[in-house]
Amino acid sequence: MAPSPSWVKALTPSGPQGHELLAKERAQSNIPVQQLSEFLFTKEVLEMKQRILGILQQEKIFDKSQNYFAGRIDRFETALGRAKALRQLCVKHGWSEDEHRMANDLISEPGPYGLHESMFLITLRDQGTPEQHELFYKKAANYEYIGCYAQTELGHGSNVRGLETTATWNPEDKTFIIHSPHLTASKWWIGSLGRTANWAVVMAQLIINGKPYGPHPFVVQVRDMKTHEPLENIHVGDIGPKFGYNTMDNGFLLFNKVKIPHKNMLARFSSVDPNTNKYLRPASPSLIYGTLTWVRSTIVMQSGGVLARGVTIATRYCAVRRQFQDRDNEGGNGENQVINYTMVQIRLLTLLAATFALHFTGRGMQALYSENQKKMALNAGKTSSEKRGAGPEETRAGSDILADLHATSCGLKSLSSSTAAEGLEVCRRACGGHGYSSFSGIGPWYSDYLPTTTWEGDNYMLTQQVARYLLKSARSVLKGETPTNDTTRILKNFLDKSDMGAAFDVLGKDQDLVDAFAWRTAFLTFEASKHRDEQKMGWNDLLVDFYRLSRAHSQYLVVKSFHAALYSPDTTSSLDPATLTLMHKLFRLYALHTLESEASEFYTSAAVTVRQIQLARTSAVMKLLKEIRPHAIRLVDAWDFPDWQLDSSLGRADGRVYEDMFQRASERNPLNGITVDPYPANETLFKRDESKSYRPKL
């Protein structure tokens, strides 16, 4: 690209400069940013981030300057190059899993090793026998085998039991025949498979002697180890471009009666006895149940940070961008910062509150999960006679906590990933026209995040699991059983008090705000229970109610977690009073804004009055926006995203947004390397100056 002419280089933005505006923003708040960051992430993690960032920035392959310009093939090639380089850095520096994850967070793009490093390795490790660890896991962990996890099919996503790929046991030569009987049996969406993987864990219907035993995992080589061409009778490739995630090679895979040896069925939990040709039953299905819960809790944990990226970018830009004057103050001091408009605040500051709400919720969930894992490990250590010695109440409490955790993870995964995804789009639009530019950094991030609303349980489908659990809990409470966890407790509390009704001081007391959310959940649960158990309504006719119920319950969980986090000794001892007060305001903003957005359910359940909602809307929320506004920039600063990670013109920490936008467009944009002939009649479409035009290179 030709550099800009000198008269262009001499130009600066008009009016108060972006860096001046952000400096003023930071000066008007007394929130200790570093202290808050350390509270959110710990000092160790923040230091690790800086260390790893320094290493990545020195490697040319991680240079991001062509990311937004490159086409699919170039982006994929670069992403694979980065995955390799990252692996080498991991080895060189002996990085832990946490350090590896941090590096990936900073690079911020899905990479072709993604599924190798997660589901392929995890499945080999957790579902393989010691012999299989030797055969497969060690080679995979050493990157001699590059693999993926092939479950989803062209015709089957959520419904795993409906998978069509078969693995037929062949008693004669003790092999399995992997086969795709239909086009819809083609594996589809398989991350890392399209171009990269040469091995796959394939989920296939096990068939022995003509009888189906459901989906099981098989290790299958799909490409030649040297030429990397597909093996015979295997058709494999990339599924094509997507809304995002284009640095990843999601793939398809079809088998034409491919034979694999007996040892390739991952046999830790279930297997085929090669002598008797009999199926050996799974040892512990609840372990897999636990893995899914863990994956979902990770999604909840990440959602706050995912959203915070968009909020950081939009909040900074809205503090730099000025547009119009305040209508009541025309002729005032030039144009108004966009963030001063309440219509912008109601969108951005409520999302800022949500980032903290989701962060504390994720943290709470992970604590709950760890606690439960410990209990299970303890229990697994007991002899079976000890287990038999446990009273029925104790046993029920244990399984109740597990079921509660499972339902919680489903509901919160759905709510938190939807909140993050939809919130990012709100942030993008809050940036006005420039939000549409890739340089905003929000659009590409949003596009890459979107699949999270579908995978690990579609956000709509999951709500049925929550409803099912709440219905079960309602039945238990209605039978008069003693509550064993928070869910049954709030249901019982509602039953005990529903006659006299509620009188929550949602505007005055934080605890009452939490209780109002609990009340609404309980009300909707018993409504659903009435429909299903008394009126015997069809399950399908209740799906919309179930969705609402799950949403209500999950919102209660978020409000409760945020509230609990603020009152925990860890918080009160870590934060100074000013920050703590501000956090309480963010809590109230999140809770009251959610309450008034879902007002009709709160009315209907009689948790609040019309007057309270009107006050929440016109007075309390607007007042909180005003009080939080001066701290907006420091609050997003506390999320501690390096500019390199955000890769956003609009979200620059120093506020030099227009300079950055201009520089990217004028000096980095390869399209400006072509000169066209614009006239319709001319045959030759283009004059292309190859010396100026270029494709992005590494």
Add this chain to the structure above:
Amino acid sequence: MAPSPSWVKALTPSGPQGHELLAKERAQSNIPVQQLSEFLFTKEVLEMKQRILGILQQEKIFDKSQNYFAGRIDRFETALGRAKALRQLCVKHGWSEDEHRMANDLISEPGPYGLHESMFLITLRDQGTPEQHELFYKKAANYEYIGCYAQTELGHGSNVRGLETTATWNPEDKTFIIHSPHLTASKWWIGSLGRTANWAVVMAQLIINGKPYGPHPFVVQVRDMKTHEPLENIHVGDIGPKFGYNTMDNGFLLFNKVKIPHKNMLARFSSVDPNTNKYLRPASPSLIYGTLTWVRSTIVMQSGGVLARGVTIATRYCAVRRQFQDRDNEGGNGENQVINYTMVQIRLLTLLAATFALHFTGRGMQALYSENQKKMALNAGKTSSEKRGAGPEETRAGSDILADLHATSCGLKSLSSSTAAEGLEVCRRACGGHGYSSFSGIGPWYSDYLPTTTWEGDNYMLTQQVARYLLKSARSVLKGETPTNDTTRILKNFLDKSDMGAAFDVLGKDQDLVDAFAWRTAFLTFEASKHRDEQKMGWNDLLVDFYRLSRAHSQYLVVKSFHAALYSPDTTSSLDPATLTLMHKLFRLYALHTLESEASEFYTSAAVTVRQIQLARTSAVMKLLKEIRPHAIRLVDAWDFPDWQLDSSLGRADGRVYEDMFQRASERNPLNGITVDPYPANETLFKRDESKSYRPKL
């Protein structure tokens, strides 16, 4: 690309085939699709579509098979090639504007001639003098000059008065000096400017003798007519990749004291007298006012069809896709069509209803606009003494209709484009995982449509105009003036009846449903009026209320328009009774679903009771979904999108969705032309088989 092996070609999807499922869907409804299509679009337009489609499909340049794969540069080059070819077809076949527009609709991508053919030509025509028509318009209309409309700047979008580019009158040599004093003065987002245009209409602050006169249009040459390189002291280029719209070269433009002659200021309405060096005042600013209203009414008109594309794709796919069994009917006849789940219906069928609601609203608005234009033309024909003869009531009524039309266009533009954009994303997600593939055809369409929510008035900003108008109307009614249009009528009606309260039979009577929406608008208007005019609250503190008010009012307008359309003689004579009944159900679904989504405002205004909302939610809406469900496929068929236009695997009219997905991935995907070395240690990143790998070509 290597073709698929023969064993792959022999595979078909499992279970009932897509084409069988859609055939069954079509067989179970008696709605005459052709009749409904003709009612929506007229027979002539449908025939024209087929004729033009046939012509386009014969031209190789319009082949869409590489659209989803190509990178930015290739997409832009192809799009310019298409724009040229289309221009040649227009000349060859003598196509009218309608025919040209139809061809663009079928091609369905923003093209590099886009702003030349719209704003550049329109501005030259409408704001140029006859002399300037000779100089500029004729050449532009003949594509000797290729131009654009350069208004928005890096630092200024919505606030046109804040533009920084200057046009300083130079009395010595009778020229204007066009200059960009700051970086933020750079023109930005200018469609067709990045690579294509060699001329621009530049909006710049006119300065005469040091005094600013506001933004005015100037015609400026920016590139050489032969070499197509930028002229001296002009820095121009493409602004880079965007969330969508990447076939268009949105550009930037900076001027370093560029001189243009006096004749280059478009002088029909205002000009500089070269002899006296005096500014000559604009003749009729209301004309521009009218143009914006027209542009917005076009957006309203198009929004129904924009959304209908997504609804068509998602509805067809959800009828082909089967997943799980009905929980109350396990062991039934295989998996259930996804469209049978109520959670899918509540998302898709309500949007299907919205497509018709928006279509009739757009139609109504355009009728209103034409009627008003006629009146204005009539009035313009009157002598000034005749005008003076008009009574004050008559004059007020005339200007009231104009103001009403302006406010209506603002509110409806905001509501309809938000509904379409957000609805498309709902459609995409309703397709599950496959919605994320570009082959769904929804994502790319959504990405290209999104700017509509920002341009021609940001959807949030516009709501202030609506509120301002409603506040003015409220004042008029409170003063006791006689209502002159529907807005003041519904406000007066509310005042007259607010003491006794409302008792709308929203579940029983269609007219009452419309009246309930009117009631809510009036209630919110008087609330806003109280806040602003009595309590003197700040404008900025009321923006959120204004947004809600505008939304409420616009929803009322949509419900009213849909209702009016159903009772018009044109409708009742065009549609058979079965179709008419179904249309009434769609009306009720749209209105009741909107009502229950916005329930809290309806409660607060006492337009409905809690019981009514509960019934609407749990009974009326669910019943309507059931009744409309069997007709879903025929209803989307009536929107009459050719497969070629949709370019969607999932939305194929014949239901062969999996075959199409597979064929695109396996046989058209250029990424499958590269073979990679996946091991981290190897220096050589890729083996690239150039004979297999290719970049998309024309």
